[in-house]
Amino acid sequence: MLIEIVRGAPSTLLGVPALLAIGARAELWLVLAGTAVALLLAGAVRWLAWSRFTYALTADAVVIESGVLSRNRRTIPYERVADVGIERRLLQRLFGLAKVTLETGGAGADEGLLDSVSSAEAERLRNVLRQRRQTAQKVLSTAPDEGAPAPGPGTPLFAMSVPRVLLWGLFNFSLVWIAVGFGALQYLDGPLDVDSSELWKAAFAESGTVRSLPASALAGAIAAAGAIVLAVGIVAGVIRTTLREHGFTLTGEDGRLRRRRGLFTQSDAIIPLPRVQLAAIDSGPLRRRLGWSRLRAQLLGGDGAKGQQDLAPFARQDEVDRLLDVLRLRRAHPADMVAVARGHVWRALLRGVALPALLIAGATLVTPLALLASPLLLPLVAIALLDRRHHRYRLASGLLQVQRGVIGRATWIVPIARVQTVTLRRSWLQRRLGLASVLVDTAGGARLQGPNVHDLRLADGRALVDQLCRVDHAGHGDVTAPSLGDASGMA
Incomplete structure (x- = not known):
């Protein structure tokens, strides 16, 4: 708790000018009383956070519980612990403490964090966790390999024809052209000798004329403008999708997936099957009604493709199921x-x-x-x-x-x-x-x-x-x- 108070001291000092300004108008005892109450409340919050933070080593996992208003109970199986780090900064060394970090490769920045345990406890935790991780991984390594099957070289798995790419573009409505237009206005002054501020003034000056139009004419103008925006947005979506997804093919390459796509800028990505962590299927209301969906795979970081990768951007249900079979996955109804x-x-x-x-x-x-x-x-x-x-x-x-x-x-x-x-x-x-x-x-x-x-x-x-x-x-x-x-x- 003392370390947390020292850590928070710089931000607390930012409130000193405000406190002095209030003190100049209030009596001294009120300022002192308010300061004392604030310190007591801060201490109480620190104490509650400390008292509600616990950890335990169960038979198969590390369990960490924390939180005062929102309670979290995090469970980390031993075989998922990639490494155990120990950090001792100046303040922690003064108190004979250390910070233990459990790294798993997950997305959370604080996957497993034990701040301010004793130095002896930190060493004990590292030794015990490494031993239990090795034991758990040996147990799992004795299991038969049920990984994803390895498609033969060049096995075609999924492809998108030009009509399908164009149809997929109709669902990718885009208004990026509006942002491009506003950006272009910033550069009209020089090359075209146009004052963009004068254009805006002229537009606002005409707003009174527009308001004087009959209601029917105004409604028609709004509808026409909306139709133009919709049409241009659809065209922009088709163009962007065509440039990105043209020639989309997914093939098997001996335990890997190879994805090629792109019209002018062509990409060739290798997706190792052992790095696939999960599959995600998403669809919008219209796509879902028409029987289309999108299949993506989430990958473990490393060489080659990373993060979420498209396996089938615009696919029928049976095509998605065939790709899931390759990944050794099956979705439930x-x-x-x-x-x-x-x-x-x-x-x-x-x-x-x-x-x-x-x-x-x-x-x-x-x-x-x-x-x-x-x-x-x-x-x-x-x-x-x-x-x-x-x-x-x-x-x-x-x-x-x-x-x-x-x-x-x-x-x-x-x-x-x-x-x-x-x-x-x-x-x-x-x-x-x-x-x-x-x-x-x-x-x-x-x-x-x-x-x-x-x-x-x-x-x-x-x-x-x-x-x-x-x-x-x-x-x-x-x-x-x-x-x-x-x-x-x-x-």
Whole structure:
């Protein structure tokens, strides 16, 4: 706690000028009393944070719990610990302490961080964790290799013809040309001897003339302008997509995928199958209705392609399934997945509807006409009510599958063996509702946008964490858990 107070001293000093300004107008005892109260509150917050931070070494994982208002329970299986780092800075050495960092290769910056443990405890943790990691990895290495099959050299897996690329471009509406146009205005002064400020003044001067037009003419002008913007946006999307995706082909290259695409700038990416951490399938409402979706793979960092890579930007369902077979993955039907708890609806309403409703309510204090915007809340309410229906998950056959989204919908398929860390998070509201979120971290992924399951019943969340961390010799999780049944009983 003392180290945290010293670390926060520079930011505290920034408030001294404001404190002196207040003290010049208030009595000295009030300033001293306010300072004392602020120090006591800061000390209380530090003490609460310290008292609520615990860690433990279980039979198969490191468990770290933290948080005062929002509680986090992070579980790191021993075989996922890539390295154990120890750092001793000046302040820590003065107190005989050290900072232990558990590195897993996941997306979180603080995947496993134990700040200010004793130097002896830091050394003990490093030795114990390295021994247990080696033991866990030896156990897993005795399992039969069930990795992805190796396609033969040059095996065609997926390709996009010119008509398909053009059709895909129709879905990639783009208004980048507007940004280009505004940027071009900054350079009109010199080459074309045009004063861009005078152009804006002339446009504003004509606004009075526009307002004087009949309502029908004004509505027609607005509709025409909207149609032009829409048409140009569609054309821009087709052009951008064609330049990027022309000649898209995906072939097998002895345990690797080779992707070629591009019209003028051609790219040739190699995607090693062992580096694939998960598959993500997404689609918009119109694409989904017409039977199109997009398949991407998340890769472990290293040589070659990194991050999220397109395997099939615009594919039919059977094409996606064939590529998933190559990745040794299989998606479940949404009807076979489990919906999250009903309390998710309340959280969805608060996240999606509360702020716009407050803005409208505040605007009514200025003008009663703001109430006319109330019908705009109805689509937000509908989306919030449907959100639980489409937020589902399934844990079976060594795979975690998570689906989220009402308008834009995404499905993640994650092999349990690729999971780096698992965090059980409970916000203040979730604790009131008896809910919890399970955050799943994989190497190379975006932590907040990954295969996370939000608003499970607490017992189901804990059971899911336990199963994700329980890996048998074949690398499969224990999938028989009655507590992962229908979550519809949550009130």
